[in-house]
Amino acid sequence: MTEATLILVLVIGTALAFDFTNGFHDTGNAMATSIATGALRPKVAVALSAVLNLVGAFLSVEVALTVTNAVVKVQDKSGAPIPQLTDNHGYALLLIILAGLVGGVLWNLLTWLIGLPSSSSHALFGGIIGATIAGLGTSGVNWNGDGSKLDGVVGKVILPALVSPVIAGVVAAAGTWLIFRITARVAQRFTENGFRWGQIGSASLVSLAHGTNDAQKTMGVITLALIASGHWSDTGAVPFWVKLVCALAIALGTYLGGWRIIRTLGKGLVEISSPQGMAAESSSAAVILASSHLGFALSTTHVATGSILGSGVGRPGGQVRWGIAGRMVLAWLITLPAAGLVGALMWWLGDLFGGYAGPVVVFLALIALASYMYVRSQREPVHPGNVNDEWSGTPGSSVRSPVEKEAVA
Amino acid sequence: MTDNLHFAVEAAWKVLLVGLVLGAGLPAVFAVGVRSLAWGTGGAAEVAVDSRPQPIGRVLAGVCFLVVLAGIALGLTIILAAGQGKVVSFEHVYPTIVDKPK
Numbered sequence: 239m240t241e242a243t244l245i246l247v248l249v250i251g252t253a254l255a256f257d258f259t260n261g262f263h264d265t266g267n268a269m270a271t272s273i274a275t276g277a278l279r280p281k282v283a284v285a286l287s288a289v290l291n292l293v294g295a296f297l298s299v300e301v302a303l304t305v306t307n308a309v310v311k312v313q314d315k316s317g318a319p320i321p322q323l324t325d326n327h328g329y330a331l332l333l334i335i336l337a338g339l340v341g342g343v344l345w346n347l348l349t350w351l352i353g354l355p356s357s358s359s360h361a362l363f364g365g366i367i368g369a370t371i372a373g374l375g376t377s378g379v380n381w382n383g384d385g386s387k388l389d390g391v392v393g394k395v396i397l398p399a400l401v402s403p404v405i406a407g408v409v410a411a412a413g414t415w416l417i418f419r420i421t422a423r424v425a426q427r428f429t430e431n432g433f434r435w436g437q438i439g440s441a442s443l444v445s446l447a448h449g450t451n452d453a454q455k456t457m458g459v460i461t462l463a464l465i466a467s468g469h470w471s472d473t474g475a476v477p478f479w480v481k482l483v484c485a486l487a488i489a490l491g492t493y494l495g496g497w498r499i500i501r502t503l504g505k506g507l508v509e510i511s512s513p514q515g516m517a518a519e520s521s522s523a524a525v526i527l528a529s530s531h532l533g534f535a536l537s538t539t540h541v542a543t544g545s546i547l548g549s550g551v552g553r554p555g556g557q558v559r560w561g562i563a564g565r566m567v568l569a570w571l572i573t574l575p576a577a578g579l580v581g582a583l584m585w586w587l588g589d590l591f592g593g594y595a596g597p598v599v600v601f602l603a604l605i606a607l608a609s610y611m612y613v614r615s616q617r618e619p620v621h622p623g624n625v626n627d628e629w630s631g632t633p634g635s636s637v638r639s640p641v642e643k644e645a646v647a
Numbered sequence: 648m649t650d651n652l653h654f655a656v657e658a659a660w661k662v663l664l665v666g667l668v669l670g671a672g673l674p675a676v677f678a679v680g681v682r683s684l685a686w687g688t689g690g691a692a693e694v695a696v697d698s699r700p701q702p703i704g705r706v707l708a709g710v711c712f713l714v715v716l717a718g719i720a721l722g723l724t725i726i727l728a729a730g731q732g733k734v735v736s737f738e739h740v741y742p743t744i745v746d747k748p749k
Contacts, residue, residue, distance in 0.1 A: 297726065297727060382651060383650075383651065385651075386650075388654040388655060390651065392651045393654065397652065397655040401659045405662055406666070406670075408666075408667075409666040409667055409670040412667060413671035416671060417675060420675060420678040420679055420681075420682050421682050421685075423682075424681065424682055424692060424693060425685070425693060428681070428685050428688075428692040429685075432677075432681040433677075436677050439719060450726055450729065513678070516677070520669075520670050520673060520674045521666060521670040523670065524665065524666045524669040524671075524673075525666045527669075527722050527726065528666055528669070529662050531729070532661055533658070534662055
């Protein structure tokens, strides 16, 4: 096995691992509210979401080959890697991608461990930006695009992240307020039943949209790696097996269910009822679809969180735990630089050893840190059996902040 | 930077507008449906006791739920069209599927 083949295999493995974490990190975006209100039993909810993600991943024939172009300059417009990086079967480019993916996976696992929903696309982009800066310098990053459309780190990542949760929150608050006004004189038992159906329908739409958007990113990254190493040359299509394994990885991840994050979204942020759940998921679905229709790149996680917050604000007398919301916003702010830092460190590590050893050391570092976080998570496991328990702080945070204590009291 | 800010604001208010119409409007229609259904069912479904069932309420509820279903169908169409590299166009007011503009 040559160095290039070895690193290619590791890139594909890590990309699938990322896709898998992307799945379980985002189950909650669609299903947390349905699980919290009891509209769906936890296992049924994750199974439904997994199937819809699988279907969604296959629905897209549109190629997402230029996925990295939004933030870094390692590909040209057609999606082919730039020539300077393709020597030695693309070793240089593959090392950047590998380090970037490891940054994304590790950040996803860390935020999952502490039960915070953070954006998987930000983690991926952050990792790749960091690895690119380490490998090519800051000039390798597409900060602002060329000014002809929303592009670059600012246009595709930072601005949407600031704007989309606010939009989703406003929409969900308006929806919640209207629903409670309209159904004020209907018996609660009756409304809870009716809105469960609305909730399941809107949550399903979010899952489907998630599958079409997010699985594509990994497909694009793997195909880029195959092109760089000379195993694929068509920049207009993704190999079928890539599509298949990516769809399976994200669906499997979704089915596993990121229970820690589902719990935070469904129980931690807002004490949610069926009408609120439906308003939140409808807002998410509408904002995600309208954005992808208008080419406004956004993170499903930011939208879903904004919507759930909005549904708490819009309900007369509803309560929102702002302490948790603040921690989430903090996690969002540091996702990009933190994943970037890990990506950069991994690139340096890989570059230091070089040859066969470099990528292997990076991969071993990934396995070691991932195992450590898994073991830590088992100290305070969250599973379908306790996901809906009374809220008492995010997992892994034994000391609650005064703000949260106050909000709970 | 300023270009991006300009494009972002332009896209953001459209998303907000569509979001409010579909993301808040449709749930409101659904709520009217639930309200009507309760009115149509009467009895324990309403907060006010001894309210009589009104058949017209059920009809009204049916209309509301159909509007919501149409909205879901539109959402599905946008997802499916995007997957095939097409977009849903509203230039004729009613939605049509066209090729994605380059």
